Amino acid sequence: MSEAVLEAVGLTQEVSSPEGTLTILNQVTFVIGAGETVAVVGASGAGKSTLLGLLAGLDVPTHGEVRVVGQSLSALDEDGRAALRANRVGFVFQSFHLVPALTALENVMLPLELLGRPAPRAAATEALARVGLAERTGHYPRQLSGGEQQRVALARAFVTRPQVLFADEPTGNLDAATGLRVMELLLALNREAGTTLVLVTHDRMLAARCGRILELAGGRLVADTRTAVV
Amino acid sequence: MAVTPPPPTPASAVSGAAAHAAGSAWRVLRFAMRHLWRDWRAGELAVLAGALVLAVAALTAVGFFTSRVSRAVDQQAAELLAADLRVESARPLAAQWSTEALRHRLTIASITTFPTAVFHGEDNALVTLRAVSAGYPLRGTLRIAAVPFGPAQSTQRLPSPGTVWVESRVLARFGMNVGDLLSVGASELRVAAVLDYRPDQGAAFADLAPTVLLGQTDLAATRLLQNGSRATYAQLYAGTPSAVAEFRSWLEREKGDAVRVVALGESSEQLKGSLDRAQRFLLLSALATLLLCAVAVAMAARRYAARHLDLAALMKCMGASQRFVLATGLWQLALIALAGAALGVLLGFGAQAALAWLLRDLFSGPLPPPAASAAGLGLVTALAMLLGFALPPLLQLRAVPVLRVLRHDVGVPGMGFYVAPLCAVASLGGLLWWLLRDLLLVATVFGGLGALVAVLWMAGLGLVRVAALARRGTGGAWRYGLANVGRRGAGSVVQVVAFGLGLTVLLLLAVVRNDLLREWRASLPADAPNHFLINIAPEEVAPLQAFLRAGGVTVEALSPWVRARLVAVNNRPVSALKLPSDRGRAFAEREQNLSWSATLPRDNTLVAGHWWPALPAPGAPAQVSLASEFATALGLFVGDQLVFDVAGERLTARVANVRQVQWDSFRPNFFVVLSPGALEGAAGTYMTSVHLAPAQRRLLAPLVHRFPGVSVFDVEALLVQVRQLIDRASQAVQGVFLFTLGAGVMVLAAAVQSTRDERRFESAILRTLGASRAVVIRGIVTEFVVLGLLSGVLASTAAAVAGAFAAHQWFHLAYSFDPLLWSVGLGGGAGLVGVAGWLATRGVVNTSPLTTLRH
Known part of the structure; x- marks a missing residue:
């Protein structure tokens, strides 16, 4: 396997509830190499989104450890984890998370501006052109269809050239045909950039387009399958 | 898209990246500016x-505006000296002073004053002779008339050689x-x-003998000025404020004890009282605007922060540190403050010009420019x-959990229920203290506001409960509306x-403002006294009253008075007291x-003691009552x-109380009032004030002729000025009220907006489920x-209480409750x-449910 980009070691997540302690993830361990496309599948409540949050450093596990490019997230505080994400991680969300007060172009410029990258406008314009929205740069999210909004989100995710891209149900809010087109685009961009993709989905068809499938059930990793996709 | 893999980042660069993210x-500023x-x-940001x-x-x-008015008042005070600076001495003044004054580019005039008798045939009268040099007065103008007590006009001239100008009283x-x-x-x-008015004649009736004014060149020929004459030599200076200040400090070093620098006098207490009240009205309107705007800012900022929770979480997800999020927020606040202040100051400057235009007739010349400190x-x-x-x-945006990007139900940790009220109280309290400089008043405003918020809050809670019960029995739209009130819970209470x-x-x-302004106008009725009669000997009291009554003039009670000088306070001579103000020194x-007086004079209220x-x-020690201006200045x-010096006799009295005097009542009032018996045996006289209709002014000449010792002071001009001030100030308050109205609209908009997002979603759901637009709108x-009914009835009660408080404590006016207030409120x-x-919410139902639900 190529160089390890993401490592999960004995990841366990527990939460308190009126009924007692609830284990959402239980001793999950795996390694993801550079450039891999990995789908995390499972039924609702299997712990998919929780796993994604822990891998991206959005939350901290109760037990276990996550390493991103060899850097242990447990050793970093919240700002340290944010800094790691800044340069290496991109996100695509089910509900797009576009900022309503910003135009499509400004939404794509946002991560570049946060990083203080030079000429964010040019890079963002190019990214939008790549996802086929060169004519819609001045439109606000409310003026775009769901598919278009998710394409803006894709441009925003790839514009910083992240090493790892986390996608949480990226087609969950789209109809089947639009979802398919968005997925095609996501995979194409991913191939071009050589990004490591971790995709959470409950859609087996989409998962099958990834090189590897991790299956969760009841918070446990029950299967780790490599597909025929290269 | 040129998506090439990023350059490999060494582990050590992670901390560098953190620094980069913090920026x-x-x-940070650039980012904050862009996003703002x-x-x-x-x-x-519109409402905020x-x-x-x-x-x-x-x-x-x-x-x-008030800075311009107070500068104008200072200028009017300078008129009372007829100069910017005035020195007086019992000996002729040194020539070097004129030389030094000229070196400071000041203009100079001089006056020689002494009491003497003048004759007309065999008859004589005691007068004050004033020999003035060219240029007098340096500030203000003289007014002369063609006949005694006749209409007067301003003049720039002085008596030509061989002539004098004399007061009506001498001619009469x-x-x-x-x-x-x-x-x-x-x-x-x-x-x-006929000399009708000179700027330095004094407003406190200090010069009782009438003036005969002549040119200084005619003085020598009178041969009245001999060695040993009781003359006062005055030199007057005027120039730019800085030149006057420089010359004054030189003078203070050089002059010695025999020469007195005359402090700036006070402008007339009557006008000052009205100006003060006008400024209070204006300030009340401005403070009301401030309070309303504070409510609007608080609500708008709450909504702004709520709408930015997702952005803050997203920024953190993209790598922004908490510091970056916080710094961005702080920069944005600072930028909003700067831009808001700049625009507000510009608007304020324009509005004050309009106020100055409204009140333009009140001041003799153009108003001085405003103080730049108001911009601060x-x-x-x-x-x-x-x-x-x-x-x-x-600040809460900083604490937004980044996990919110995946799970929208993740909220923001609270910052402690006391933080927001504490910040609000601290900032508003500081601002009010800075503006009012009255701790008790600030505490009262806060106490009142706190009580009002508590009552409103509890009433809101009650309404939410009742709405939840009442909605069961009513029809469609009403049920939906009431259900909303009950269901929104805390949102409805807010x-x-x-x-x-x-x-x-x-x-x-x-409403209350109109009542107060009406009371203010009523405090100065059409028959308010316009003439003061001073120096009435005890034996003249009854004949004078009879004379006036025979002429159809109403005479109120006469007040006794004597002239005295304060010589010691708590066994320390007055000259040894460190007095903070010019006013204290003047007193x-x-x-x-x-x-x-045995009883508290009318128009006076006790503020201490x-x-x-x-x-x-019998034999009780003497007590003294002081006007608050006198007590404060000293x-x-x-x-x-x-200890007072009353005609050479020492009188010791203890301060029993301090009074607030309504000087603009135009009735005799005194800074110092003693307990009865304290001045027994002192050679006092009486004074009173009367209203003379235009036709009754013809009584003045025979009055002065029959009672030669009585001095008559005409305050009609001042009365007109005060009336004008009240009318114009009322208009100015209406002007400032426009701002308050605007602020009220802002509060309504902010409050309505606060539940707009929630309402938009509910409306979409209801319409999707088949409710018509009309039903949703009615709901x-x-x-x-x-909400308006409940707020209105409580607000009416609160406004009535606040109005009564403001009337009594702040404006010293009577106030009667107006039942109309409750109808208007409701x-x-x-x-x-x-x-x-x-x-504000019709847009909610005009948006298609699909659009709303999709976003």
């Missing part, structure tokens, strides 16, 4: 910025006319005009408003508080008019021991009308809030 101040502009463009600009504009307009005394000859020492001088007030206001009301919700506060302030200004230097018993025990308190209007509350709610 340099410049990078984008928020502005998207309409996210609008409320801020309004608050700054209202306060700076009043600040700029001798039965002379203009053109007759008057014997002044060895000279026979022709009376060329604008910036401080903006900062205080944002720090107090907008900072707490924005809206009741906001609407209640907004309506209270609006009612206070819309200490000049003779005081002392009166005595107790009034003495009407019948003091730093005196109840219990202090004062929304019902909800707002119910109707206005339901109508205004209902319409505002409908206007």
Whole structure:
């Protein structure tokens, strides 16, 4: 396997509830190499989104450890984890998370501006052109269809050239045909950039387009399958 | 897209990346500026910025304007010296002073004054002779008339050689006319005009002998000025403020004890009292605007922060540190404050020009330019408003959990229920203290506000409960509206508080303000006294009263008084006291008019201590009552021991109380009033004030002829000026009220907006489920009308209480409750809030449910 980009070691997540302690993830361990496309599948409540949050450093596990490019997230505080994400991680969300007060172009410029990258406008314009929205740069999210909004989100995710891209149900809010087109685009961009993709989905068809499938059930990793996709 | 893999980042660069993410101040500032502009463009900042600009504009307009008025009042005070600076001495003044004054580019005039007798035939009268040099007066103008007590006009001239100008009283005394000859020492001088007014004649009736004014060149020929004459030599200087100040400091070093620098006198107490009250009205309107804007800013910032929770989480997800998020928020606040202050100050400047135009007739010349410090007030206001009301919700953005990007139900950890109120109280309290400098007043305002918020809050909670019960029995739209009130719970309570506060302030200004202004106008009726009669000997009291009554003039009670000088305070001579102000020095230097009274005089209210018993025990020590201006200027308190010199006799009295005097009543009032019996045996005289209709002014000449010792002072001009001030100030208050109205609209908009997002979603769901637009609109209007009704009735009560408090404590006016207030409050509350709610949320039902639900 190529160089390890993401490592999960004995990841366990527990939460308190009126009924007692609830284990959402239980001793999950795996390694993801550079450039891999990995789908995390499972039924609702299997712990998919929780796993994604822990891998991206959005939350901290109760037990276990996550390493991103060899850097242990447990050793970093919240700002340290944010800094790691800044340069290496991109996100695509089910509900797009576009900022309503910003135009499509400004939404794509946002991560570049946060990083203080030079000429964010040019890079963002190019990214939008790549996802086929060169004519819609001045439109606000409310003026775009769901598919278009998710394409803006894709441009925003790839514009910083992240090493790892986390996608949480990226087609969950789209109809089947639009979802398919968005997925095609996501995979194409991913191939071009050589990004490591971790995709959470409950859609087996989409998962099958990834090189590897991790299956969760009841918070446990029950299967780790490599597909025929290269 | 050129998506190439990023350059490998060494592990050590992670900390560098963190520093990068935190960013340099410049990078944060640029980011903050960009996003602020984008928020502005998207309409996210409209209410926040609008409320801020309004608050700054209202306060700076009043600040700029009052600074101009107080400068004008200072100028008028300078007129009382007829100069910017005046020195007096019992000996002729050194020539080097004129040389030095000229070197400072000051203009100079001189006056020689002494008492003497003048003759007309065999008859004589005691007068004050004033020989003035060319240029007199350096400030203000003289007024002369053609006939005694006739209409007067301003003049730039002085008596030409061989002539004098004399006061009406002298002519009436001798039965002379203009053109007759008057014997002044060895000279026979022709009376060329009646001297009606000179700027330095004093407002405190200090010069009782009438003036004969002549040119200095005629003085020698009178041969009246001999060695040993009781003359006062005065030199007058005028110039730019800095030149005058420089010359004054030189003079203070050089002059020695024999020469006295005359402190700036006070302008007339009557005009000052009215100006003070006018400024209080303006300040009240501005403060009301400020309070409303604070409510609007707080609500708008709450919504702004709520709408930015997702952005903050997203920024963190993309790598922004907490510091970066916080710094961005702080920069944005600072930028909003700067822009709001700049725009508000500009608006305020324009508004003060309009106020000055309204009051243009009150001042003899153009008003001086406003003080730049009012612009500083604008910036401080903006900062205080944002720090107090907008900072707490924005600070919460820093603590937004990044996990919110995946799970929208993840909320923001609370910052402690006391933080937001503490910030609000600290900033508003600081600002009010800075503006009012009255701790008790600030505490009262806060106590009142706190009580009002508590009552509104509890009433809101009650409404939510009742609404939850009542909705079971009513029809469709009503049920939906009431259900909304009950279901929104805390949101409804917050809206009741906001609407209640907004309506209270609006009612206070819309209804109570009119009542107060009416009371103010009524305090100066058409028959207010316009002439003061001074120096009435005890044996003249009854004949004078009879004379006036025979002429159809109503005479009120006469007040006794003597001239006295304060010589010691708590066994320390007055000259050894460290007095903080010119006013204190003026009080200490000049003779005081002392009166005595068994009862608290009309137009006076006690502010400290107790009034003495009407019948003091025989042999009880003397007590004294002081006007608050006198006590403050001299730093005196109840219990202090004062010693007065009354015609060479020492009189010791203890301060029993301090009074607030309504000087603009135009009735005799005194800074110092003694307990009965204290001045027994002192050779006192009486004074009174009367109203003379134009036709009754013909009584003045025979009055002066029959009672030659009585001095008559005509205050008609001042009375007109005060009346004009009241009328114009009322208009100015209406002008400032426009700002308050604007602020009220802002509060309504902010309160309505606070539940807009929630309402939009509900409306979409309801319409999707088959409810018609009409049902949804009726439901929304019902909800707002119910909230408005409750807020309106509570606001009416609060406005009535606040109005009564302001009337008694602040304006010293009577106030009667107006039942109309409750009808206006109830109707206005339901109508205004209902319409505002409908206007602001009609967009909610005009958006297609699909669009709403999709976003």
